Amino acid sequence: MPFCDGEFTKQTDETGKVFLVTGANAGIGKETVLEIAKRGGTVFMACRNMEKAKQAREEIITATNNPNVFVRQLDLSSMDSIRQFAENFKKERDTLHVLINNAGVMGLPRTLTKDGFEMQMGVNHMGHFLLTHLLLDVLKKSAPSRIVNVSSALHEQGTINVDDLNSEKSYSRFGAYNQSKLANVLFTRELAKRLEGTGVTVNALHPGAVDTDLVDSWPSAMKFLLKPAVWMFFKTPKSGAQTSLYAALDPDLEKVTGQYFSDCKPKEVSAAAKDEKTAKFLWAESQKWTGIKE
Numbered sequence: 001m002p003f004c005d006g007e008f009t010k011q012t013d014e015t016g017k018v019f020l021v022t023g024a025n026a027g028i029g030k031e032t033v034l035e036i037a038k039r040g041g042t043v044f045m046a047c048r049n050m051e052k053a054k055q056a057r058e059e060i061i062t063a064t065n066n067p068n069v070f071v072r073q074l075d076l077s078s079m080d081s082i083r084q085f086a087e088n089f090k091k092e093r094d095t096l097h098v099l100i101n102n103a104g105v106m107g108l109p110r111t112l113t114k115d116g117f118e119m120q121m122g123v124n125h126m127g128h129f130l131l132t133h134l135l136l137d138v139l140k141k142s143a144p145s146r147i148v149n150v151s152s153a154l155h156e157q158g159t160i161n162v163d164d165l166n167s168e169k170s171y172s173r174f175g176a177y178n179q180s181k182l183a184n185v186l187f188t189r190e191l192a193k194r195l196e197g198t199g200v201t202v203n204a205l206h207p208g209a210v211d212t213d214l215v216d217s218w219p220s221a222m223k224f225l226l227k228p229a230v231w232m233f234f235k236t237p238k239s240g241a242q243t244s245l246y247a248a249l250d251p252d253l254e255k256v257t258g259q260y261f262s263d264c265k266p267k268e269v270s271a272a273a274k275d276e277k278t279a280k281f282l283w284a285e286s287q288k289w290t291g292i293k294e
């Protein structure tokens with residue numbers, strides 16, 4: 001298994017390859033796009049806030065001189081938006097080499113997506129589950145191709161609440177986040193099995209603790225308490241993007257699938273993330289919720 005010591009330093013040429021990054025207008029996603037664009041890739045930034053996305057695109061094109069960076073509207077809290085996005089993307093492009101499911105929300109008070117899903121499970125897992133399925137045909141046609149799911153070390157604190165997946169009976173801001181990040185890993189491992197022999201790989205990762213806007217919706221007192229830890233221990237967004245870049249670009253990972261990475265190297269997942277019964281339960285529920293048949 002190849003290593004890169006927390007920084008992806010291998011030189012690669014991404015000219016001619018098509019990438020799609022969700023939540024690409026800020027934080028880890030934006031830095032991921034910047035580096036791929038530097039390496040010549042064509043990148044679609046799939047974003048909810050289009051103003052922020054256009055601004056980020058301009059900055060990236062100016063910094064890289066790569067005009068092949070595009071923004072497209074995607075709201076992962078709406079299945080209509082996800083379906084519309086995928087339909088438009090496939091009209092525009094018939095290749096996709098790397099899908100990076102990066103967008104995420106954390107620690108929100110209980111809110112619902114347009115389709116009635118608890119927001120963190122809805123955006124972080126269900127939205128990406130649906131998006132990935134709608135793009136699988138084009139990923140398969142473009143093989144060798146990759147799916148990269150940005151999870152978190154907090155998946156280790158997560159449990160899949162089989163009796164209350166949508167947090168209707170009780171809700172905890174961080175319990176729901178941890179559940180959604182565990183769902184990212186369970187989805188990755190189950191999908192890897194189902195994609196065997198297709199040339200499409202799927203891996204998950206922890207980007208590190210990174211100083212981004214992810215904590216924007218936290219109560220002010222909690223953000224205040226977190227500040228010293230952020231100053232002392234948190235990675236910059238550029239540093240936080242390294243494991244995504246490693247998973248997306250390292251040529252040695254072309255056939256590696258169903259793995260979880262942290263600091264640009266493989267890492268064990270929690271026992272709950274290896275539970276095949278839970279993975280199958282989550283898969284079946286995700287199909288039901290999103291209306292995906294296979």
Ligand SMILES: NC(=O)c1ccc[n+]([C@@H]2O[C@H](COP(=O)([O-])OP(=O)(O)OC[C@H]3O[C@@H](n4cnc5c(N)ncnc54)[C@H](OP(=O)(O)O)[C@@H]3O)[C@@H](O)[C@H]2O)c1
Binds near residue numbers: 025047211
């Ligand atoms: N930062 C960390 O310490 C850390 C640690 C472990 C894992 N992660 C994971 O890393 C990923 C990136 O997070 P980040 O730290 O870079 O946070 P961030 O700066 O807040 O970026 C999150 C991105 O997700 C987008 N997003 C949120 N809701 C969306 C929706 N409904 N539809 C489409 N896009 C949506 C945001 O877009 P808008 O501008 O429209 O809100 C933003 O571009 C997340 O999956 C997060 O769980 C982060």
